[in-house]
Amino acid sequence: MARPNTPDRINPDGSQTIKMKRACNGCGELLGDVTEQEMAAGINGRPLPDVRRECPTCAPTAPEPKCLPTTVLAGDVLCLDNECDHEHSAEGGADGIEDSYCDAVREETVCATHSRFVAAEDGFEELVHAEPWPCKRQAVAA
Ligand SMILES: [Zn+2]
Numbered sequence: 001m002a003r004p005n006t007p008d009r010i011n012p013d014g015s016q017t018i019k020m021k022r023a024c025n026g027c028g029e030l031l032g033d034v035t036e037q038e039m040a041a042g043i044n045g046r047p048l049p050d051v052r053r054e055c056p057t058c059a060p061t062a063p064e065p066k067c068l069p070t071t072v073l074a075g076d077v078l079c080l081d082n083e084c085d086h087e088h089s090a091e092g093g094a095d096g097i098e099d100s101y102c103d104a105v106r107e108e109t110v111c112a113t114h115s116r117f118v119a120a121e122d123g124f125e126e127l128v129h130a131e132p133w134p135c136k137r138q139a140v141a142a
Pocket residue numbers: 024025026027028029052055056057058059
């Protein structure tokens with residue numbers, strides 16, 4: 001699966017349009033455009049996915065990307081948007097997560113490496129595939 005690599009563009013007015021690039025986390029070489037998933041990880045303070053397998057220099061020696069636990073908020077879209085009419089308890093629900101969410105929103109731990117996120121508008125992201133933690137997708141160590 002090749003990563004697109006959009007060249008920088010000089011606009012007619014002289015300004016430049018630069019597509020953000022992903023650097024290899026092994027050697028720092030630029031590999032191509034950042035993916036939506038990386039963008040979302042950056043915005044939400046998650047570690048960026050391990051891309052050494054994509055890098056011509058690092059691929060031969062790179063291990064399988066490590067599983068990383070990350071906490072996500074799970075619940076109905078209406079709840080996450082605060083548009084539901086559920087109870088909002090003072091402590092922010094059963095497990096004490098942020099006051100701003102109703103009691104139906106819960107925290108879940110998933111594997112950031114094997115789950116798939118897409119960036120949604122307004123800086124949030126949507127979890128399109130959740131791989132529960134502890135993750136069973138990690139290759140058995142050779
Ligand atoms: Zn590299």
